Amino acid sequence: MKKKRRILAIRITLLxxxxxxxxxxxxxxxxxxxxxxxxxxxxxxxxxxxHGFDGMIVYVDEAGKPPAFYTxxxxxxxxxxxxxxxxxFKIASISKLYTAVAVTKLVKEKRLSLDAPLVDYLPExxxxxxxxxxxxxxxxxxxxxxxxNFTDNPDxxxxxxxxxxxxxxFALDLPPSFEPDEGYQYSNTNYLLLRNIMxxxxxxxxxxxxxxxxxxxxxxxxxxxxxxxxxxxxxMSGYYVGHEEDFKAREYGMLATAEDVGIFLRxxxxxxxxxxxxxEIYPYVYDHGGLVVGYQSLAKYNKDLDAVVxxxxxxxxxNGYEWNLSxxxxxxxxxxxxRKNS
Numbered sequence: 001m002k003k004k005r006r007i008l009a010i011r012i013t014l015l016x017x018x019x020x021x022x023x024x025x026x027x028x029x030x031x032x033x034x035x036x037x038x039x040x041x042x043x044x045x046x047x048x049x050x051h052g053f054d055g056m057i058v059y060v061d062e063a064g065k066p067p068a069f070y071t072x073x074x075x076x077x078x079x080x081x082x083x084x085x086x087x088x089f090k091i092a093s094i095s096k097l098y099t100a101v102a103v104t105k106l107v108k109e110k111r112l113s114l115d116a117p118l119v120d121y122l123p124e125x126x127x128x129x130x131x132x133x134x135x136x137x138x139x140x141x142x143x144x145x146x147x148x149n150f151t152d153n154p155d156x157x158x159x160x161x162x163x164x165x166x167x168x169x170f171a172l173d174l175p176p177s178f179e180p181d182e183g184y185q186y187s188n189t190n191y192l193l194l195r196n197i198m199x200x201x202x203x204x205x206x207x208x209x210x211x212x213x214x215x216x217x218x219x220x221x222x223x224x225x226x227x228x229x230x231x232x233x234x235x236m237s238g239y240y241v242g243h244e245e246d247f248k249a250r251e252y253g254m255l256a257t258a259e260d261v262g263i264f265l266r267x268x269x270x271x272x273x274x275x276x277x278x279x280e281i282y283p284y285v286y287d288h289g290g291l292v293v294g295y296q297s298l299a300k301y302n303k304d305l306d307a308v309v310x311x312x313x314x315x316x317x318x319n320g321y322e323w324n325l326s327x328x329x330x331x332x333x334x335x336x337x338x339r340k341n342s
Contacts, residue, residue, distance in 0.1 A: 059258035063306035092290030100284035114138035238294020241317035247294035
């Protein structure tokens with residue numbers, strides 16, 4: 001009898017815990033997840049706009065089919081310009097894929113070594129970054145270095161546009177997140193350092209190397225490294241929940257069309273971005289997301305479908321609910337594609 005009471009008490013406790021947890025989950029996420037799956041990708045995009053996104057672009061490349069484009073909402077909310085599939089978008093951390101490919105190519109050229117320590121390339125960081133003598137380039141590429149993430153430093157966000165010019169300062173002289181290769185923590189500092197290393201080794205900008213080795217061969221003519229390189233009218237506006245400001249003019253690194261990102265992701269996953277002997281040493285992942293103020297992007301490859309899906313959404317928020325919602329949406333899009341092919 002006592003055992004039954006204990007079991008009943010545990011079940012009641014679990015039920016109460018579930019109810020409490022649901023109370024704190026935004027219902028928009030629950031709704032987006034449980035709604036019946038639409039028949040088409042366009043219907044899913046329209047539904048996503050109904051959840052509160054300002055604008056959205058989706059690019060789908062299924063093997064053996066022409067690429068498809070889907071849009072919803074606004075490219076420019078204030079001027080009532082509808083979302084345009086050819087708009088440039090700030091791809092943020094998707095750019096890490098391009099960096100990782102460039103590092104791979106330099107390793108194949110024997111200008112870099114994945115096993116060499118950080119101080120071999122940037123000796124001035126000895127004593128400024130903990131364990132810099134043990135941290136290898138491979139650990140940095142794979143976020144296993146333990147180097148603190150400069151964007152986790154609250155001081156960085158006091159004026160992030162200005163501080164972005166000296167971003168490394170916000171990761172120096174800090175204790176490590178963990179010992180080298182003994183953990184995982186996503187750190188933008190890793191890739192900032194990798195880009196600096198490439199600049200040092202090349203003697204010119206890593207952007208030029210990426211352009212010569214990746215963009216030009218793949219004919220990615222709508223991929224850029226800075227907002228200064230493009231016409232602002234070609235850029236999709238970016239919005240932050242609770243703010244009227246359009247964040248389009250802010251500098252956040254690489255921009256590209258959804259099609260260009262999709263072509264690159266296809267080439268990464270089928271190996272055509274690599275020269276002979278490079279694919280075997282590539283040390284990073286094969287899809288990625290990106291998030292900066294006003295812009296969130298997801299670029300995914302589904303092996304079962306042999307399909308690339310790129311999703312751009314120009315709405316972000318402080319709590320991350322919009323990011324969670326975007327992940328739900330792209331997963332539903334992949335389910336729609338799977339159902340169509342079943």
